[in-house]
Amino acid sequence: MATIIAGGTVVTAAGRMLADVKVEGARVTAIGAGLRTAGDEIIDATGCYVLPGAIDPHTHIELPTGGGQHNADTWHSGTVAAAFGGTTTVIDMITQEKGGTLADALADWRRRAGPAAVVDYGFHMGIIDVSPPVLDEIDLMMREGVTSFKLYTAYRNRLMLDDAHLFAVMRRVAAANGLVLIHAENGDVIDTLVAEAVARGDVAPQFHALTRPAAAEAEATARACRLAELAGARLYVVHVTCREALAEIEAARRRGQPVWAETCTHYLFFTADDLARPDFEGAKWVLSPALRTPEDREVLWTSLTHSVEVVASDHCPWTNAQKAKGWERFDLIPNGAPGLEERLPFLYTYGVVEGRLTLEELVAVTSTNPAKIFGLYPRKGTIAPGSDADLVIWDPHINRTWSAKSHHCGSDNTPYEGMWVSGGVRHLLVRGRPVITGGALAAGTEGWGTYLERGSDRAVR
Numbered sequence: 001m002a003t004i005i006a007g008g009t010v011v012t013a014a015g016r017m018l019a020d021v022k023v024e025g026a027r028v029t030a031i032g033a034g035l036r037t038a039g040d041e042i043i044d045a046t047g048c049y050v051l052p053g054a055i056d057p058h059t060h061i062e063l064p065t066g067g068g069q070h071n072a073d074t075w076h077s078g079t080v081a082a083a084f085g086g087t088t089t090v091i092d093m094i095t096q097e098k099g100g101t102l103a104d105a106l107a108d109w110r111r112r113a114g115p116a117a118v119v120d121y122g123f124h125m126g127i128i129d130v131s132p133p134v135l136d137e138i139d140l141m142m143r144e145g146v147t148s149f150k151l152y153t154a155y156r157n158r159l160m161l162d163d164a165h166l167f168a169v170m171r172r173v174a175a176a177n178g179l180v181l182i183h184a185e186n187g188d189v190i191d192t193l194v195a196e197a198v199a200r201g202d203v204a205p206q207f208h209a210l211t212r213p214a215a216a217e218a219e220a221t222a223r224a225c226r227l228a229e230l231a232g233a234r235l236y237v238v239h240v241t242c243r244e245a246l247a248e249i250e251a252a253r254r255r256g257q258p259v260w261a262e263t264c265t266h267y268l269f270f271t272a273d274d275l276a277r278p279d280f281e282g283a284k285w286v287l288s289p290a291l292r293t294p295e296d297r298e299v300l301w302t303s304l305t306h307s308v309e310v311v312a313s314d315h316c317p318w319t320n321a322q323k324a325k326g327w328e329r330f331d332l333i334p335n336g337a338p339g340l341e342e343r344l345p346f347l348y349t350y351g352v353v354e355g356r357l358t359l360e361e362l363v364a365v366t367s368t369n370p371a372k373i374f375g376l377y378p379r380k381g382t383i384a385p386g387s388d389a390d391l392v393i394w395d396p397h398i399n400r401t402w403s404a405k406s407h408h409c410g411s412d413n414t415p416y417e418g419m420w421v422s423g424g425v426r427h428l429l430v431r432g433r434p435v436i437t438g439g440a441l442a443a444g445t446e447g448w449g450t451y452l453e454r455g456s457d458r459a460v461r
């Protein structure tokens, strides 16, 4: 017996058509008219768009904070939020422990995600402690389906690598045909500016943005691009926030380098001014790199699809109680905000409905491009015979006011509180199984999400 998604407008990055979609088992088997046969189960998509499940390639779900504690999400709440936001695959950031192996870190993340996730998941490996045995593990990770490696130029003594270690890892990843992800900010400059601000007594949330200037991001972006050039590595720059950093990426591309740029939903909606909201409200907008100017926000919108290929969430929610750890010092506020569930409805409302993005472009930046860059295409990232039946039945007639009271992630706050959105998920299938039906979470889906062994990455352009 097949399932027919009937009467919707099927949208991919390449175009749209009114058609039925036939699902058998975990796969799409046909797209077209007249696919129904007796006994098929029908999911009515009349008046709706049928989108390929979105892929969020930058999340921090259940981020460990030490002592068995974590940020505001569990693997269940985070992936439920993903599903309600039209996302059927997340690629989460693993961080190696100091002195630990990559294999142990991967096992830890898989152990926590496996029984809980309701959508599919893969991982990037964050390498923070470089040694010859760790470099040797890069080949092992590639075989395990972890084909991208995240490196940091900020957070000295915690996450940051110096240039020698950046270069060593980039060479090994290049030799293994993997992809380097870079968090590009000059950590030493930022640490100096933060220490000076704290010494002056400038401790309110707005100093988070003032001590993480755009030039510090641009410098590290330029350095990462040049190191990748020297190492022969392909580079994906996570959370690009500003014109200056984007200019460095474009310069690298003009030299012929394979470099991709990601921005995140919050940089398209908020600016540094939000950090100055009174009564510690600004703490909700403390995330890194920091929010920038209205001009930067506009540059990011106009760069989508041609210069910035991916919009991810950098989802990292915290409760108000966790944010309050920085009540007396902005540098102690945990960095991050929710975004997994927000990404699609907010891009749809303020991008597609307002005419800044086509639906096809929305699919490209949230699904098809990440699938191609991260070795999941064409299994995921499109709707085609043979692809996984990861399908979003997107109802454009839904209208609502966003609130932490009704969102699904584990946080009791959201920077998007009170904002208007149209469009939402009516039904959602992950590998053919309904995870959301009629706007509600289907029973028994906990643990349905499966680990994705990703392939070697392939180019978008």
Ligand SMILES: [Zn+2]
Pocket: 058, 059, 060, 093, 314
């Ligand atoms: Zn992140």
